[in-house]
Amino acid sequence: MNYTTQMDAAKKGIITRQMELVAQKERMEVTRLRDLIAEGKVVIPANKHHTSLAPEGVGAGLRTKINVNLGVSKDCCDLDLELEKARKAIDLKAEAIMDLSCYGKTQEFRRKLIDFSPAMIGTVPMYDAVGMLDKELKDITADEFFQVVERHAQDGVDFMTIHCGINRATAERIKRNKRLTHIVSRGGSLLFAWMELNQRENPFYEQYDRLLDLCEQYDVTISLGDACRPGCIQDATDASQIEELITLGELTKRAWERNVQVMIEGPGHMALNEIAGNMMLEKRLCHGAPFYVLGPLVTDVAPGYDHITSAIGGAIAAANGADFLCYVTPAEHLRLPDLEDMKEGIIASRIAAHAADIAKGIPGAREWDNAMSAARADVNFPKMIELAIDPEKARRYRESSAPEAEDTCTMCGKMCPMKNMKKLMNGEDLCIK
Template structure:
């Protein structure tokens, strides 16, 4: 059967191979999945030209997914190091990679990633435009912006971040409501600059139908970027952020009319007590579309530890509706992350995602924890390591500090509560003082 996009197929009651793969992974009924894709509440980013894609679903009732950002910059332009990050991220079961390369001819990097990447791949085409044309931002034309988007679709990119909600009205609102950190979105700030320097409307807002035509052609999901996301807790839930969110909701309905899948991007930096309300606002204003958050970081004072501030916010956000977490590394705000930074960021985000899945009752989420708890009660160290989110680190700790008795650890020794309960309940002698 012929269909243009995953959403088009879903509306026609067609079950695609990608839907079958996602339903199997999530252990849910494929017909339920199809209906939610048709409604836009689940997105399956799957560009027709991404031939080695192992499809994932993002949205209502599914496991919370994580994304890993990487890519070359002018100061750090070692392509092989970034490709090694891709390989490690895939080994660590990241569901998505975003190539945020912003230096030189990034097409080569993008194609190399696609060659080795079964995870869904995202990009921000405006990052590519300056290098692609080798001309200053101000001088890039509307047609040239859209040609870059078309190239990303042709190459096989599964989802693209487009800051279409930053229109002239939003810009004027931003000027009237000054923030501590202004616009912290890199793509958003570039569009803001282009609009101001040329005194023109945002081309992706003004010509949104042209964007939809390209996305429909390749079945590229639009990740509607939050140019006005808060970059500090002071700026959270302000008029600029909410105005843009309202616009993104309107654009979402237009995209769905063309059978283009949508993900909504969200904050940012945000105090703990604002997160739940923000998740509700997004789901209400954007009609239940999947929500993708960067963090949110719950305090601004922990450079070097922002994988922790982000994981705290991410767990709460996903509990109350976020479907997709963009990882944050210890290097956030400081430098391009190295391989170790990336590993730390992935683990922190996976902890947040899984903790939220338990809280929101995702099917099977608790089973993993119950298996770990049983292994702990049984003092079965090998099973504990095998079940661990990161098997390497706990095994390393165990080997670095070997207890006298193998059924305990060096913190509690023979006073280990698990050891005590196991022996007493089995009718064995406890012998704490005797060998």
């Protein structure tokens, strides 16, 4: 039986190779996974042209996934460095990489990335439009925007962030209800500017069916971008954000009618006490579609440490229903991240995702922690390092400060409670002088 997309296959009762692989990874019955895809509650972003892909699922009942942003800009245009970052991100078990390149040989970089990456690849075509077309923003036509989207789809991009939900009505609301940080979404601000400069409707909203045609043809998952996401905690959960979310819910249903897979993007910056409510609103207004969040960052005063502010918010968001975390690095708001920034961001996001998976009862999540606890009780440092989320750093710390006895560390020494309790429970004597 033929099918066009993973969702189309699921609705027809077909179990695809991608579904089988994801079900195995997730310890889920493949028929259950298929049903969740048919309902739109799980997506498997898998462009038909991405042949190196090791597919992953995003959504209800699955492990929380993380995404890594990279790509060149006019100020930092080292393609080799960005490819090195991509390889490192894959080594660190990131499930997705978003190429946010906006300058130079963007297609060359994108194709190289897709050729070797087993991680799913996402892009924001709006970023690429100005550079690729070499035109002023106001002079780009609607047809040219769609040409950029089609080129990304042909190259094998698995999911695209497209800001379809910011229309002229929402733009007017933003102007009437002043925000502290206005629009902080780069793609959203570009579309807002295009609409204002041309006094025309957002082409991705106005010609949404045309976008769905392309997504259906290549099985590209739409990540419905949140142009009105809050860029500071003061702007969170305001009228503009919620109005756009309602529109995204309507667009989700239209995509599902065409068997196009959908994710919803969310905040942003947000106080701790608003996170759970926002996750509930998204799931309700967008009919259970997978939710992809940037952070949320829970305070605005920690530049240089925003991988931590993001991990705090991300853990709470995922525990309350978010399915996909976009990493944030220590360089957020300051500069393009380097390799070490990227690593710190990935590890922080993976910790947040895993903490949420424990809270959500994802199969296998607690087993990892229990294995680490057993190694600690056994005072087995090699095993602890092997099980660490970042074995390299754990090993470096261990080797940097040698204890008197190998089965202790330099904090507790012979007073190590794990070592002493192990001896006592085995009926052995103690010598802690």
